[in-house]
Amino acid sequence: MLTSLFTEDKDPMLQAFQALARELKITIHAGSLSIQNGDKVANRAFVISPSGDIAARYDKIHLFDVDLPNGETWRESNTFTGGTDAVVVDIPHAKLGVAICYDVRFPYLFRALADHGATILSAPACFTKQTGEAHWSVMQRARAIENGAFMISAAQAGLHEDGRETYGHSIIVDPWGRVLAEADDKPGIIMAEIKNEAVTEARNRIPALRHTRPTPVRVS
Numbered sequence: 001m002l003t004s005l006f007t008e009d010k011d012p013m014l015q016a017f018q019a020l021a022r023e024l025k026i027t028i029h030a031g032s033l034s035i036q037n038g039d040k041v042a043n044r045a046f047v048i049s050p051s052g053d054i055a056a057r058y059d060k061i062h063l064f065d066v067d068l069p070n071g072e073t074w075r076e077s078n079t080f081t082g083g084t085d086a087v088v089v090d091i092p093h094a095k096l097g098v099a100i101c102y103d104v105r106f107p108y109l110f111r112a113l114a115d116h117g118a119t120i121l122s123a124p125a126c127f128t129k130q131t132g133e134a135h136w137s138v139m140q141r142a143r144a145i146e147n148g149a150f151m152i153s154a155a156q157a158g159l160h161e162d163g164r165e166t167y168g169h170s171i172i173v174d175p176w177g178r179v180l181a182e183a184d185d186k187p188g189i190i191m192a193e194i195k196n197e198a199v200t201e202a203r204n205r206i207p208a209l210r211h212t213r214p215t216p217v218r219v220s
Helices: 012-024 101-105 107-115 129-147 196-205
Strands: 028-037 040-048 054-059 065-067 073-075 087-091 094-098 120-122 150-153 157-159 165-167 171-173 179-182
Touching: 012 028, 012 040, 040 094, 054 087, 054 094, 094 107, 101 129, 107 120, 107 129, 120 129, 129 150, 129 165, 129 171, 129 179
Parallel strands: 094 120, 120 150
Antiparallel strands: 028 040, 040 054, 065 073, 087 094, 150 171, 157 165, 171 179
16 A cells, blocks of 8 residues: 555645635535545545535546557556445536546446536546547537536646656536637646536537436347
């Protein structure tokens, strides 16, 4: 077990986020922290209220166990334990559906969040450069379009100490699939105006949430 890991109640970064939220009276979505969880690690996102309290926590459900064509191999399940429950949390003026990184490849998770009231969806990530260049933007836009929701996802960028290179391109997408703001492959800040009526408009124009039906499958 890495000595730099902490349990949730002792994690210094989480405590710093809580202090900052309290000081500035803002809501903070801490994309994810590595939290000691028994003999493994939880990849855990936190939503922190303006009072500094933890309003919601979410453990990443889908673990990234892949072999990429460029020779990269990742086995998150060797270190991390996957979560089991999706999370929607009330934040000022909206409901936030929380996901992390590889979760963005599983549309049913985001539909479940939207079905439970989420008007903003998020999948902060550490996408590899290879997969990010191919899929990051299109999947962010797809999840927004499918659910008539804003998609707001921060993303790590740059070359890391272990040699991996991540794609970056933090992004804000509106419910019609338009990119409102996007960063590049370097650290930075992006902002966009979020209008709740845009969610209502998109869901009225394309009422896919209302039209969803159970689909039995016959295999012949």
